[in-house]
Amino acid sequence: MRGGRMSPAREISKPRVRFAPSPTGRLHLGSARTALFNWLVARGSDGTMILRLEDTDKERSSPEFEHDILGSLHWMGIDWDEGPDVGGDHGPYRQSERMGMYGEYARQLLGQGKAYRCYCTSEELDARKKAAIADGRAWRYDRRCLELPENERGRLESEGVPYTVRFKVPAGTVTVEDMLRGDVNVDASEIDDFIIVRSDGSAGFHLAVVIDDMTMEVTHVIRGDDHLTNAVRHVLLFEALGARTPKFLHHSLLMGPDGSKLSKRHGSTSVSDYREKGYLHEALANYLALLSWSPGDDREIFLLPELVKEFSIAGVSASKAIFDFDKLNWLNRKHMRRLSASELTDLVVPFLEREGRDAQLALPREKLELAVESVRNGMEVLGDAVEPTDVFVRPAGELDDKARAELRKSAELDDALAMCAEVLGAGPSADMESAERMVAALREGAKGKGWGAKKVLWPFRLAVTGLTVGPDLVYLIIFWGPAGCAERIDATRATMEASGV
C-alpha cells in the first residue's frame, strides 16, 4: 500500500463511475477486476455505476462479445444503473451511437483553433517515422499540417482530400491527479498531436472517452495502469473543452505467472472460461478483489456484500498483481464449502450433463445430493464431482484390478466380510447416525478379534465399491443402505469365486 492513502470509497460522495469495455473479445479477468473496483466504489458510497460500450472499432467489435461481457458481469454479481441494456439519462451508452455528438465537439475544437486538420496519409507518416527512428530520433508527429501554407491548405480542402483531425497539444506541464499515485506530471512535449477524428470521420478513442466521461458526468475514472499515459491526453482534452476533469485511479495490471501482462499464453483469461471450468462466481470475485486490495487485516474470504462494506481505496495497492491459480483454487474450495448439498448439487448437474453422466443424473435427487456431498472435499472446481461420483453407479460385483489384488492380499478375508454382513444385517436404517454406528461396530468387531480396524474396513470398501478409492464408508452405507451394501459384498464374493480364488 505504498502509492497513497486517500479517502475510503464510502467517503466519496455519490460518485459516478463507469466501466467501459470494448466488445473486441470475451470479458478478460483484468477487465473484470476493473469492473469490480468500479462497482465496489459505486455500491460502497451510494454512487452510480455506468456501463459503456466502447465499440468505435467496427472491425473488431462484435455483438457476440458484447453478449459475453454483459453475461459475465451479471454472473459475477456486478450490475449497473445506466447502460446499453437498461438505459439512463446520459445515453446512449454505446459509442457507435454517439458519433454525432463527437463530431460537434470536434468542430468546436477546430473552430477554437485547438485542433487542426491533418492531410498526412498513414503511409507518409509511416515513412517519416521510420526515417526518424533510423536517425535515432524519437518520433512524434512533426506538425507538418499545422504549419501548412494557406494556399496548400486551400488546395487540399477544395480537392476534398481526406483528413484526420489532430489535437494541438499546448506547451506546458500536465498533471494527472491520481488517487493512488498522487500527482503524475508529464511535460506536454512528450505527447504528440494525437488524432481525435479519423479520416473516415469517426471519433478516435481519446476524443470519445473524454466526451463520454464529460457528458455522462463521470466523477471518478477507475481503470488500468495502461491508461495512465492516456490520462495525460485526456486531461488536456478536458481542459480544452472547458470541462471539469474527473478524479483518476489507475490500478495495477493483472500479470501472468511469468510477470508479463496476463494473456492467452498463460492459459484461460476470460471470465466465461472460469465459469465453464466450474469456478464459483463468489470465488472469482473474491479472488479478483484480493489482488491489489486488502482489508488491512487477516481476513480473506469475502462475499460480494461484505466486499461492498469493507472495500476502500485506501486498501488498494499500487504494485503489480500476479494471477495465482493455486490461490483461486483454494478460494473456490472455501466458497464451495459454504454451499448446502442441495445448492452444490444444482451447480454440479450441468457438469454431469456436459460429461454425459446419465446414470448419475437418473438418480433420485436425494441420492444425487448424497453422492455430491460425499465427494465435496475432494473438489477444487465443480467439474471435479463428475468422475468420483461414478462409484455410486457401478454395477455390483465389478472389481477393478487394484481392488482385486488388494482383496486377494487380505488374509482373513472371509472372516472380515462375514463380520461386515453381520453388522450390516443389524440395522435397516440408513441415516448418518446409524451409518456411523455401523462403522463403529465394525471397528469394535475388529478390535474384538485383535485386529486393526483396517483389516475389516478396507475389505468393506473394496467389496462394496470394487475400487480402492472413494468416499467415506458412511456415505456408502447411507447410499446403498445396509442391505444394499451386503448384497454388493455378496456379488463381489461371487466374482472372486468365479475367477477362482
Next chain:
RNA sequence: GCCCCCAUCGUCUAGAGGCCUAGGAUAUCGCCCUUUCAAGGCGGCGACACGGGUUCGAAUCCCGUUGGGGGCACCA
C-alpha cells in the same frame, strides 16, 4: 530509445519512523489424524532488490542504481 508507473517470503499481502527477532494467506516440505483419496490439525522452509543520505532510530522519508511493468497507432 524516450516518457510514466511499480518494488516486503515463489505468489497475494500486513506494515502510516521505534510495537519488526517483519505478521497472515497460498504454494511447498514434514508430522498427526486415518478404511482409500482428500479434507482437517500442528510444525518447518521462506522476504524488506542494491547503494547512499535524513534521523537518536528506516521495511517505512529523500536521492541514485538495478530490476519489472506500461505507454509512445487513423486499437481501445
